[in-house]
Amino acid sequence: MSFTTTSPKDDFALIEDNNPDKIYAQFDQLRSKCPVAHTSETGGFWLLTRYDDVKRAASDTDTFISSVKAVIPSDPRGIRRPPLNTDPPAHTPYRTAxxxxxxxxxxxxxxxxxxxxxxxxxxxxxxxxxxDDQDDDSETQASQIDxxxxxxxxxxxxxxxxxxxxxxxxxxxxxxxxxxxxxxxxxxxxxxxxxxxxxxxxxxxxxxxxxxxxxxxxxxxxxxxxxxxxxxxxxxxxxxxxx
Incomplete structure (x- = not known):
């Protein structure tokens, strides 16, 4: 099942939109039709979209390791730092502390x-x-905060x-x-x-x-x-x- 893609091998490309309804709709579609999806964006990664799958993966540190890649996109310098980029038992003392x-x-x-x-x-x-609004003479200027x-x-x-x-x-x-x-x-x-x-x-x-x-x-x-x-x-x- 393919959605808005950049490559025939991809299941999806993340929507570049600030409208949360569109973002939620994409994840709803993935959950129902392609719950384990792949994209080649930012070096390529797999995306788990269902809660139970995410929970199992997070608990299985032997299969789903953090020492190769834990952040997308990866550090542009290729540096790996604890505790985020480590697995047990190396990870354990940092987490304990x-x-x-x-x-x-x-x-x-x-x-x-x-x-x-x-x-x-x-x-x-x-x-x-x-x-700022008071100083702005434009009647159409809308108040906006990032x-x-x-x-x-x-x-x-x-x-x-x-x-x-x-x-x-x-x-x-x-x-x-x-x-x-x-x-x-x-x-x-x-x-x-x-x-x-x-x-x-x-x-x-x-x-x-x-x-x-x-x-x-x-x-x-x-x-x-x-x-x-x-x-x-x-x-x-x-x-x-x-x-």
Whole structure:
């Protein structure tokens, strides 16, 4: 069964449209007629569209591995990093360390902090948009907000700051750098991906250097939690992989 395709060998090509109804319709069609579909886009990949299939695949780490490819498109530099690009048992210490910091009690403590960050960032965005509308003399100008680029990047940075126990002034730096890094990855620009990644690594090095000198509660500090773990060989996790 073929849908909108770019190659006779393909079962589908992802719809390039911002209308969610069209996107949902494509996945409904795939689920009913071609639940395991293939495309040659972005290097080629298979797509599972039914919940039970996705659940079984996610639980079968022997058959469906992450060490070859876990992100589409792949890192333009060909780099694989834990825990995303690793399989058990190499994956296990990273997951153990991070899960330790995501227990319900801690999430409840973080929730009101994140709500305040979200409200502040959204209020500022709405206020700026309102001022822009007032300055626009065009009667046909519609108010528009790109929630992903204008809100998502900044709020995600504040989530990281709260979860990793970073200083507040790091949030805008993290938001800008991470957004540039993601865009470079999407464009498969290896040089720019490396440049922005280097800035993120600098933040991580400073964080781990501090935690090595003064560890914090491993249940509320991811870096301190990671420093407690050992690899399958019983040795401490490699510094570069930690970062």
């Amino acid at each position: 991070l899960d330790r910091t995501l227990k319900p009690a801690r999430l409840k403590r973080l929730a009101p902090i994140l709500v305040k960050h979200a409200q502040r960032e959204l209020d500022a965005l709405l206020k700026t948009n309102s001022v 929630i992903s680029t204008q809100f998502g990047a900044s709020f995600a940075a504040w989530v990281e700051v709260a979860w990793l126990n970073l200083e507040d002034e790091i949030a805008p730096v993290l938001a800008t750098t991470a957004a540039k890094w993601v865009n470079a990855w999407r464009q498969q620009n290896a040089a720019e991906t490396s440049a922005q990644s280097a800035r993120l690594y600098d933040l991580a090095r400073k964080l781990f250097a501090d935690r090595k000198k003064s560890k914090r509660d491993p249940e509320s500090d991811p870096a301190s939690s990671l420093l407690l773990e050992a690899g399958p060989d019983g040795q401490p996790l490699d510094d570069e992989l930690l970062m």
